[in-house]
Amino acid sequence: MKITFVIPTYNEAENLPRLVSALFSLPVPGLHLLIVDDNSPDGTGQIADELASQSEGRLSVLHRSGKLGLGTAYIQGFQRALEEGADAVGQMDADFSHPIEKITALVNTLETCDWVIGSRYVPGGQLDERWPLWRKFLSWFGNFYARTILNIRVKDVTGGFKLWRAETLRAMPLERIRSNGYVFQVEMNYVASLLGFKFKEIPIYFADRRWGKSKMDFRIQLEAAVRTWQLLWMYRDLRRRS
Secondary structure, eight states: OOEEEEEEESSOTTTHHHHHHHHHTSSOTTEEEEEEEOOOTTSHHHHHHHHHHTTTTSEEEEEOSSOOOHHHHHHHHHHHHHHTTOSEEEEOOSSSOSOGGGHHHHHHHGGGSSEEEEESSSTTOEEOTTSOHHHHHHHHHHHHHHHHHHTOOOSOTTOOOEEEEHHHHHHSOGGGOOOOSTHHHHHHHHHHHHTTOOEEEEEOEEOOOSSSOOOOOHHHHHHHHHHHHHHHHHTTTOOOOO
């Protein structure tokens, strides 16, 4: 089974070598990585190329012309992974906020569903204990806001640590996914839910990034607030698979 994790990067030169080393140390047969770099000025793309040359074909790099957004990075990465024969496609951040040791649990859980979510909001899940209360509230409210408007059962609707069956992604209209900030995660979950795919959530501890700078800003938050409502209209034609 070939499992490809798509990892978008922008200025992750400090994190990427450590991350790749940790991922390839996992007892997960068939694990491949696809780095999607948005022309990082700190040289992340060049570091990714060097790591690829040492990976014996287990790591590949997709270079993009500039900072084009998280959503398009994932969509292009998903499409490339599917073209290269992945049986399952994962997604995760490059900043160590997602627990690498949980990837084995994601893989095992995918045997009984169509996509798996590493969740901060199921029993056993947790946000970084160092986060201030206002930040924890914003994270909780973002999930509550999207789940309520879209009426979906996913608890961690904004989370970005997932593993998809290849056939699930192929059945989804990826060409229609347009969100670029973290609302991209909401849109993917919403579309998969409308189509009737079965998901499971496993608890994770979501840590703050160790090195580098967060990409979150007000523009991304505003996009999420507005686009969540737009999704209701955009996908009014989608129906459950027969």
